[in-house]
Amino acid sequence: MAEEAYWLGAGAEVRKGTLADFTALIDEGQRQIIADALAMIPRAVDPTVGGITERDQLSLQQRLDEIALDDEARSANESVWVGHVNAPLNEVGLSSALRWASAAGGHWPLMHEASATYRVVGGMSGFTAAIAADVPGDIRLNSTVTAVEHDATCAVVSLSDGRQLRAQRVVMTLPINAVDTIKVTPVLPDAWVRSNRERVASQGFKVWIKVRGRLPRFFAYASQHHAISVLKSEFVEDDHTILVGFGADHRAIDITSVEQVNAALGVWRDDLEVIGVAAHDWMKDPLSQNTWMTHRPSQLTRDLSELQQADGVLHFAGCDTADLWGGFIDGAIESGLREARLVSASLAT
Numbered sequence: 001m002a003e004e005a006y007w008l009g010a011g012a013e014v015r016k017g018t019l020a021d022f023t024a025l026i027d028e029g030q031r032q033i034i035a036d037a038l039a040m041i042p043r044a045v046d047p048t049v050g051g052i053t054e055r056d057q058l059s060l061q062q063r064l065d066e067i068a069l070d071d072e073a074r075s076a077n078e079s080v081w082v083g084h085v086n087a088p089l090n091e092v093g094l095s096s097a098l099r100w101a102s103a104a105g106g107h108w109p110l111m112h113e114a115s116a117t118y119r120v121v122g123g124m125s126g127f128t129a130a131i132a133a134d135v136p137g138d139i140r141l142n143s144t145v146t147a148v149e150h151d152a153t154c155a156v157v158s159l160s161d162g163r164q165l166r167a168q169r170v171v172m173t174l175p176i177n178a179v180d181t182i183k184v185t186p187v188l189p190d191a192w193v194r195s196n197r198e199r200v201a202s203q204g205f206k207v208w209i210k211v212r213g214r215l216p217r218f219f220a221y222a223s224q225h226h227a228i229s230v231l232k233s234e235f236v237e238d239d240h241t242i243l244v245g246f247g248a249d250h251r252a253i254d255i256t257s258v259e260q261v262n263a264a265l266g267v268w269r270d271d272l273e274v275i276g277v278a279a280h281d282w283m284k285d286p287l288s289q290n291t292w293m294t295h296r297p298s299q300l301t302r303d304l305s306e307l308q309q310a311d312g313v314l315h316f317a318g319c320d321t322a323d324l325w326g327g328f329i330d331g332a333i334e335s336g337l338r339e340a341r342l343v344s345a346s347l348a349t
């Protein structure tokens with residue numbers, strides 16, 4: 001096993017530490033941010049119940065600014081949160097941090113472990129293939145929906161190739177940011193129109209980076225204002241190392257450019273040679289326009305329950321509508337099960 005290293009800070013301020021140094025550096029900030037998670041959201045499955053109704057207008061930055069931290073601890077804590085919420089911290093609701101913390105029982109190391117440590121055995125392709133294998137009906141890939149027209153009894157779904165499908169129920173699973181790419185008649189409920197116009201907070205990126213040589217296992221944190229705030233080794237081989245990086249703003253860097261990614265790593269070390277990058281700018285993908293969803297201040301308590309309400313035969317699922325793990329795959333599954341039960345019950349009556 002390679003040596004472990006933690007690189008903290010940026011530019012001339014960068015220093016190497018141990019896991020214990022790093023944990024000590026962020027512990028106070030992490031604990032204070034999530035200290036009241038269980039008072040704010042006592043049951044993570046009911047994320048709009050509790051003190052959060054009084055504090056949902058706060059951004060994560062506003063809450064961080066209330067906490068006394070020295071510059072290095074502040075910068076490290078802010079970077080940690082960028083890695084989680086993938087948004088500028090003044091644009092993301094405190095609620096997004098508190099939901100994660102509440103789901104992990106208010107314990108920050110467990111929250112980090114639950115959200116960023118484990119991999120799905122067989123990878124996500126194997127996982128989705130297993131879900132698809134359970135579907136008895138047709139799965140139509142590469143079929144872009146352009147319109148949904150519905151009335152009291154059925155819906156007609158129009159595809160970009162001109163085909164139309166008639167259904168008794170439709171479950172729409174688009175991310176909030178992308179729903180306006182479909183013409184829905186009658187128009188979508190207010191919460192969908194409002195939050196789509198406003199956009200959710202998440203707007204960052206994840207990038208895989210291949211660098212020459214065998215590096216020690218490490219975590220590195222710069223600041224929330226650097227293009228890449230968080231960098232971590234994932235796969236260490238003899239002649240190369242695969243890193244993963246996260247940043248708050250997808251516009252700050254072209255994550256498909258070896259040169260730009262190489263330059264961004266320069267804040268930690270100037271001897272790293274990037275030999276490949278793999279990334280998709282999800283914010284620019286018209287069918288997504290989002291990464292893993294985090295809310296802007298007030299969006300959670302204002303919109304979530306309305307986003308979950310069916311509009312006649314048109315139902316809504318997707319991780320943006322989940323109670324427990326909003327923004328996660330678990331939340332997408334949770335919401336799918338929720339709507340499947342409702343559709344099934346309504347068709348049985």
Ligand SMILES: Cc1cc2nc3c(=O)[nH]c(=O)nc-3n(C[C@H](O)[C@H](O)[C@H](O)COP(=O)(O)OP(=O)(O)OC[C@H]3O[C@@H](n4cnc5c(N)ncnc54)[C@H](O)[C@@H]3O)c2cc1C
Pocket residue numbers: 115143144145146173174175178181182205206282286287288290291292293317318319320327328329330332
């Ligand atoms: C870089 C990155 C890393 C992530 N890491 C994790 C992680 O470690 N763990 C985790 O739990 N989650 C992670 N997530 C979040 C996870 O991907 C989402 O929670 C999950 O994909 C949400 O599923 P969904 O079905 O709600 O939405 P989506 O996966 O966005 O599915 C919506 C689907 O609708 C399709 N669509 C959109 N418009 C149309 C249209 N007009 N016609 C037809 N189809 C359309 C899209 O192509 C897409 O397939 C990550 C996300 C990103 C971007």
